[in-house]
Amino acid sequence: MNQxxxxxxxxxxxxxxxxxxxxxxxxxxGIGYDKSWPIYVIAWGILKLAENxxxxxxxxxxxxxxxxxxxxxxxxxxxxxxASGPTGPTTTAIVPSxxxxxx
Numbered sequence: 456m457n458q459x460x461x462x463x464x465x466x467x468x469x470x471x472x473x474x475x476x477x478x479x480x481x482x483x484x485g486i487g488y489d490k491s492w493p494i495y496v497i498a499w500g501i502l503k504l505a506e507n508x509x510x511x512x513x514x515x516x517x518x519x520x521x522x523x524x525x526x527x528x529x530x531x532x533x534x535x536x537x538a539s540g541p542t543g544p545t546t547t548a549i550v551p552s553x554x555x556x557x558x
Contacts, residue, residue: 459509466502473498 477491 457513459506459513459515462502462506462509469502470495470498 473494477486477488477494480486480491481488
């Protein structure tokens with residue numbers, strides 16, 4: 456398992472731990488839930504910074520190419536339809552030039 460997925464899976468357990476710490480602070484000190492919201496913001500920010508640092512080191516792989524159906528012939532997205540005349544389809548051969556200008 457890569458580090459990014461590990462951190463993503465640990466996000467909510469860490470936030471639950473922070474909530475438990477604020478519950479203990481609420482019980483034994485004068486810091487209530489109304490005054491502990493900066494702790495949640497700081498924990499969330501630290502976790503997001505760690506995610507971005509991991510992604511900067513190991514970028515995710517590119518998605519695989521789309522393997523959908525080929526476009527229908529003659530559509531605006533596909534190749535032009537094959538040309539057919541009275542004798543049948545025609546083909547064109549590409550012949551390389553022998554001149555030195557193209558090199």
